[in-house]
Amino acid sequence: MITVQQLVTRQKKYMFYLLALFVLGWGFTSYQREFLGLILGTIVSFFSLRLVAFKIDKLLDRVIEGEKVKARPKVVSTYTRLALFGLLILLAIRYENMMEVWGLAVGLLTGYFVMIIDYVYIQYISNREER
Numbered sequence: 001m002i003t004v005q006q007l008v009t010r011q012k013k014y015m016f017y018l019l020a021l022f023v024l025g026w027g028f029t030s031y032q033r034e035f036l037g038l039i040l041g042t043i044v045s046f047f048s049l050r051l052v053a054f055k056i057d058k059l060l061d062r063v064i065e066g067e068k069v070k071a072r073p074k075v076v077s078t079y080t081r082l083a084l085f086g087l088l089i090l091l092a093i094r095y096e097n098m099m100e101v102w103g104l105a106v107g108l109l110t111g112y113f114v115m116i117i118d119y120v121y122i123q124y125i126s127n128r129e130e131r
Contacts, residue, residue, distance in 0.1 A: 002122060004060065008053040014114045015046045022107075037092065037099040041107015044088050048081045049111040 019042050026035035055076045062069055085108055092104045 004053075004057065007118070007122075008050075011049060011053075011111075011114050011118055012046075014118065015042065015049065015111065018042060018110055018114070019046065033098065034100045034103040037101065037103025037105075038107040038110075040088065040092075040099065041104040042110045043107075044084060045108050045111035048084065049115070051077050051081065 019039065022035050022038045022042060026032055026039060029035065059069060059076070088104065088108070089101070092099055092101045
């Protein structure tokens with residue numbers, strides 16, 4: 001079974017690979033506006049992913065110690081991430097001539113795509129090992 005730290009390390013590695021791919025696309029193609037949106041969205045998505053991992057690690061420590069934990073959105077920093085996403089969208093609309101808003105939106109979703117794809121991959125590997 002994979003631990004939370006191993007999961008976070010894998011997802012962080014995948015995010016760095018995607019970010020490197022986007023930077024290469026920005027530097028070597030003529031689609032610089034699109035890739036700039038993807039880069040900024042991916043950076044904020046990476047920060048969001050790290051923030052959630054940190055909060056969940058603290059939450060798991062509290063659960064292991066036997067403390068009572070209330071289920072609130074601020075426990076996993078939902079409001080912080082939504083405010084950060086909203087601020088970035090406002091920035092993208094303000095500087096629309098420099099970046100594409102749809103690229104920023106896709107970049108913001110890359111963290112979630114990475115988590116979903118990693119989950120599917122882990123389930124596939126665990127099912128293959130059980131056979």
